[in-house]
Amino acid sequence: MPRSAGPEPGAHAYLDVVDISKAFRGTTVMSGMDFRVARGELVSLLGPSGCGKTTLLRIIAGLTSADAGDVVLDGRAITKVPAHKRNISVVFQSYALFPHLTVAENLAFGLRARGMAKAQTGPQVADALALVRMSDFAERPVAALSGGQQQRVAVARALIVDPVLLLLDEPFSALDRKLRETMQVELKSLLRDRGMTAVFVTHDQEEAMGVSDRIAVMNAGRIEQFATPSDLYARPASAFVMDFVGLSSRLSGKVKVSEAGALRIETPYGEVRAKGALAPGAKVVVGVRPELIRREAGENTVRVALADAMILGAKTHLYGASTGDDRLLCELPGIQSGLERGQQVTFGWSVDDTLVYEVER
Ligand SMILES: Nc1ncnc2c1ncn2[C@@H]1O[C@H](COP(=O)(O)OP(=O)(O)O)[C@@H](O)[C@H]1O
Ligand SMILES: [Mg+2]
Structure with missing residues (x-):
């Protein structure tokens, strides 16, 4: 049965970011950051450019190390686990695909990196392509796809390895408005159907309102408010949130x-x-x-x-x-x-x- 809403806020945390601090060359960009996401929840980090969204996402992924604090996933501290052993997938704004490889080869890459024999990747690649409605494009070189199609492939490549967590950093901001809306609707139902837990970074408040179970509004390395879209809109906790959302x-x-x-x-x-x-x-x-x-x-x-x-x-x-x-x-x-x-x-x-x-x- 399709779920119509995310888990209750405050439900048992699946992802638990505890007291994270980070400085770059002596400049603190975040300190005492706490952030909890329930299993199956789709949460957005929303805030102006430079507020620390990407830094937080990269710390969760293990691509940037925190100066202090812990990242706990499903009850296990992964703070010291290297990125490639976390089984967390990241989708970036720049699709980060291999342009000279075909769509199918791009998708098979992640499976092969995990030790699957080339001959066995076919069914999973076909499933992942069907998921993002790109089955007809399997043999195309990625360079011959539109931006929207490339981002669909990037999402399929992120999901094909069955990650424990999906992180997306402004994945649709290079797309035009209409296409962005289509992608938002597709992504939301795709993640819901799979029960995927995901953290979605955006500076676009409409995008955050549209896709999220809950939104963490960030300002200068802090979370100002973490609430459902309707609560954020109706009861903003600060003038900053009121101005930023709606x-x-x-x-x-x-x-x-x-x-x-x-x-x-x-x-x-x-x-x-x-x-x-x-x-x-x-x-x-x-x-x-x-x-x-x-x-x-x-x-x-x-x-x-x-x-x-x-x-x-x-x-x-x-x-x-x-x-x-x-x-x-x-x-x-x-x-x-x-x-x-x-x-x-x-x-x-x-x-x-x-x-x-x-x-x-
Ligand atoms: N590798 C880095 N070296 C130095 N400063 C950085 C680095 N990455 C991010 N910063 C700084 O940290 C702050 C937060 O950046 P970022 O997390 O990219 O913000 P956002 O994704 O919200 O735009 C900014 O002031 C940025 O300049
Ligand atoms: Mg960023």
């Missing part, structure tokens, strides 16, 4: 009144109410997801000049005139016509939908 309005403000869990916040757009327990005088960032803002007065209401109305087809984005780094974004369904730049609009949203974060001092 769109939001963002208003800077200062707490004026704090009473029994209710805040009154002064912003450049007027007073905004939110739930929280911050001290008066605290500097904050207020956020609201765009589809939770309506074009009518609400518990929170602002009047603002319309800076732009972007008709995107299935939805329309209304941007309020911004002040500094602040922005107001309202998303309405369908095509909203008759809106003039510069006209005054009313935006309203509820107190419960108002996210508030203290600005780090």
Whole structure:
């Protein structure tokens, strides 16, 4: 029976990354990193370029050694096991295939490296090709394939050795948007059907939301939040996560009144109410997801000049005139016509939908 969702978060860890630290030439890129993945789970590492995603992935694979900490897989510490003995497969952005070999030869390579006789590789190669719908291309040289086809071969080559863990480092970022979406859907169902445990690195939040059971949002060598896509979106743990995952309005403000869990916040757009327990005088960032803002007065209401109305087809984005780094974004369904730049609009949203974060001092 196909599974519809991943294992429960917090289920017994299959991959357990414990207290990992890593510095390059004296510069710490990660310290005290903990990261746990359940068996059969598809987890993404999501974060901006340079935040340490590849470093963490390479440490798990054994391609980079950590300065401190442990990597435990299925209850066994593999920290000191060399990469080629971990039976972990890695798929990179650059397909890392042998261009002069055929598709079938590329797939057989991993099996032969594990000691299988050439004559015996046929059935497994055929199965792996069928898995990624590349059966018709077995005898093609890899160099004669498109980017999407090459990445399918790379995924097949990673899976053919029946790895205990699959790691993918921005595997689809060289592909165009439509193809990337197709590959995401295919990969997800392929891994689900096989019950494969996988860690997928991406800097593309939509990709992470689309493929993952859970997402670890990374920032400067730390995990800011590790949660399901819906929890990340609805309850971002920090302003960084709110900004990185999905769109939001963002208003800077200062707490004026704090009473029994209710805040009154002064912003450049007027007073905004939110739930929280911050001290008066605290500097904050207020956020609201765009589809939770309506074009009518609400518990929170602002009047603002319309800076732009972007008709995107299935939805329309209304941007309020911004002040500094602040922005107001309202998303309405369908095509909203008759809106003039510069006209005054009313935006309203509820107190419960108002996210508030203290600005780090
Ligand atoms: N081999 C290396 N030598 C020196 N610095 C490195 C090396 N690999 C990564 N770094 C640095 O470590 C940080 C994290 O890099 P990386 O893990 O590649 O980030 P990401 O994959 O999230 O873009 C960056 O500041 C990067 O410059
Ligand atoms: Mg990287």
